[in-house]
Amino acid sequence: MKIIHTDNNFTVSNLEYLDVPILLNNQMEIVKPVFRFIIYLVIQDGRIQSKKTIKSYALALYDYFSFLEANELNWDEPYLNDSQHFSISAVALYRNWSRSLLKNNGQRAVSDSTINLRLSGLKRFYEYCYSVGLISFEPWETLFKVQTEIVPSFLSHTRGQKIVKSNDLVLKTFKVPPKMISLEQCKQLICSINNKTLKLMTKLILATGLRKDELISFERRYLFEPNMRRFDMRIPIDLVPSKTGQRTKGSKPRRIFVSAPLMRELWDHIHFGEGVSRANKFKSRYGYDSPFVFLNRFGEPYSEAGLNNAYRKLYTGAKKKIDFKVSPHMLRHTYATIELYSESQRTNIAAALTWIKERLGHSSIVTTSVYLHCIESLQEHELSTYQNELDAME
Structure with missing residues (x-):
């Protein structure tokens, strides 16, 4: 796997798009679903203004697709879990592999919060692919939970509890106070x-x-x-x-x-x-x-x-x-x-x-x-x- 970046020759409707990351597989072929997704983020999605955000998506997808390629897994393997089917999500396998990585001193190489950050990027990628018809599934189980306000606001007692949508991929993490100096x-x-x-x-x-x-x-x-x-x-x-x-x-x-x-x-x-x-x-x-x-x-x-x-x-x-x-x-x-x-x-x-x-x-x-x-x-x-x-x- 390799990431290359576009130069000023890459144009869409006569507009230049510089430094757009493009993911190549081991045969030096463009990974087309990732390319479509990144182009969508760069050109269509008005919520993203930072190149650093695009870079973080590209790096998460690079790590994920490298894992898939090394283990001969397909990113679009059907994922069905019901009374007649049982599947293991490739994203879940990637998450578990990420947690198993160790440094030379035996400590974890990747923290749970970093893994969750990468998973959020993969989730956005799969949601896009599902929305445009590249896949007919999302490789996780959707969960719903009640969330209370962390910082209660005025008249919060007059509102009902907030129901938020989550999934079974996300790791439970505990907030650590920010590191500072005296x-x-x-x-x-x-x-x-x-x-x-x-x-x-x-x-x-x-x-x-x-x-x-x-x-x-x-x-x-x-x-x-x-x-x-x-x-x-x-x-x-x-x-x-x-x-x-x-x-x-x-x-x-x-x-x-x-x-x-x-x-x-x-x-x-x-x-x-x-x-x-x-x-x-x-x-x-x-x-x-x-x-x-x-x-x-x-x-x-x-x-x-x-x-x-x-x-x-x-x-x-x-x-x-x-x-x-x-x-x-x-x-x-x-x-x-x-x-x-x-x-x-x-x-x-x-x-x-x-x-x-x-x-x-x-x-x-x-x-x-x-x-x-x-x-x-x-x-x-x-x-x-x-x-x-x-x-x-x-």
């Missing part, structure tokens, strides 16, 4: 980073909760020289996605806030020292000014993998500088927990959750509510002085 670890982290650009990126995530993709595409146009006489001012920045610049999840605009001292650091970064030298490398290579605030030492925009590796080097290897794991997403979780506590001190918890939901760009407040459990793991000092101490970190 204020003391924040200090250690920032002190351990010699790269001025990475240090400033770290402070920006801790102050705003930006996702990796949002951070590496953060644009210079948002920055200005702040009035430092208003030291405690929180400056709003509206992230507006564009095709060649700022990216956000689902291409949805959202607002973040930075302190005046942090805005000053960002402004200085693009006008002096390392930020200028990296921007000059970009311009000499491409002939125009970089729209991005952060560039790597080669004058190129960071990749998500490059950003992950920059943090990984801090806690792994013979030259590691810190003794705890850290990642951009852990920094985002840290911001969310601190900000939720801070906002809850000014207003009620429901309003605070709504505020954090908007700052993080979550589509549901249920997702945001997980940070309520994280507050208990931090000390009062960390929760109340976080932003001031962050601004003072060098």
Whole structure:
């Protein structure tokens, strides 16, 4: 199995569709049902705006069809379970195989939550194939269950219970509180980073909760020289996605806030020292000014993998500088927990959750509510002085 991607020669009705993943089997033939499904997602389905979403579908299908090919199974094998038929779903076999995979140390290679994520992609694929008549079955049993509200809303007692549809493929998982770092670890982290650009990126995530993709595409146009006489001012920045610049999840605009001292650091970064030298490398290579605030030492925009590796080097290897794991997403979780506590001190918890939901760009407040459990793991000092101490970190 192999995934290739389209170039600018791939057009539909004179419109170019670049980087569309195409799945090939071992005979280097296009896997036609997957191709139809991906093309439907790219061209027809208006709910999907992100290439990362398309990529996640393609990777799940690649893993599944590789399993099928290795075990000589057919993706469209009829699935019937009644008084006269008994079938085993190929998707269920794939799920069980995924759970059996082990690392060299004997630990599970793939978590149940990751398997469920892949199964959701396969479910969408089979639902599409069923809807267009490629198959006459869906390879799972449909289940119905009663779901209560995780975050009860006003007048919830006046409504009936919610019945949701599920299936027998999904694994039962238990929510684990998001991993975060303490204020003391924040200090250690920032002190351990010699790269001025990475240090400033770290402070920006801790102050705003930006996702990796949002951070590496953060644009210079948002920055200005702040009035430092208003030291405690929180400056709003509206992230507006564009095709060649700022990216956000689902291409949805959202607002973040930075302190005046942090805005000053960002402004200085693009006008002096390392930020200028990296921007000059970009311009000499491409002939125009970089729209991005952060560039790597080669004058190129960071990749998500490059950003992950920059943090990984801090806690792994013979030259590691810190003794705890850290990642951009852990920094985002840290911001969310601190900000939720801070906002809850000014207003009620429901309003605070709504505020954090908007700052993080979550589509549901249920997702945001997980940070309520994280507050208990931090000390009062960390929760109340976080932003001031962050601004003072060098």
